[in-house]
Amino acid sequence: MASPTRLKSFLVLAGLLALTLAVGALGSYVTVPQIDGWYAEIVKSPYNPPRWVFGPAWTTLYILMAVAAWRIAISSSDRKEAALTAWAVQLALNCAWSFMFFGMQRPDLGLINIFLLNLAIIICLIRFHPISRPAFWLMVPYICWTAYATFLNFEIWRLNPVGAS
Numbered sequence: 001m002a003s004p005t006r007l008k009s010f011l012v013l014a015g016l017l018a019l020t021l022a023v024g025a026l027g028s029y030v031t032v033p034q035i036d037g038w039y040a041e042i043v044k045s046p047y048n049p050p051r052w053v054f055g056p057a058w059t060t061l062y063i064l065m066a067v068a069a070w071r072i073a074i075s076s077s078d079r080k081e082a083a084l085t086a087w088a089v090q091l092a093l094n095c096a097w098s099f100m101f102f103g104m105q106r107p108d109l110g111l112i113n114i115f116l117l118n119l120a121i122i123i124c125l126i127r128f129h130p131i132s133r134p135a136f137w138l139m140v141p142y143i144c145w146t147a148y149a150t151f152l153n154f155e156i157w158r159l160n161p162v163g164a165s
Helices: 004-035 051-073 080-103 107-128 133-159
Strands: none
Touching: 004 051, 004 080, 051 080, 051 133, 080 107, 107 133
16 A cells, blocks of 8 residues: 555655646647748748657656656645745746737737746746755756747748738
8 A cells, every 4th residue: 555655655646737738738739820820821930840759748748747746745845835836927927928929919929928937937946956956956947948939930920020011
């Protein structure tokens, strides 16, 4: 039989996975309808990856984010609340980006949001590092991908001026 501590740890992981994947699903709710519509018609960077890359990439990143948060949540550090708050902020900004960029079809607002998202992820990394090096490293692919996504967002904003016909 599993110990209460192991069961609690498993439940925390399951909850964080459910939360993170739910946030991803919420973002997809506004993203998916625009993929073949507005997004298909705007000018994109030649460095934009094929559409099929985004789903697996984000799913993987959401899982890594959840596992990183779990590593912090199960730690005995007295700094874990601040670290998890930073994690929650970046997760909220991540979701908000989909609503701004795809839902509102506003690359300009998305760009402002994604700059804030990068900052929030960096703060999260700074807070995670002294608590759990594995949690820190689990978040590194996310900041790398988000930096790349920032470039793609910038290019879409640059190549598709608001109000241009």
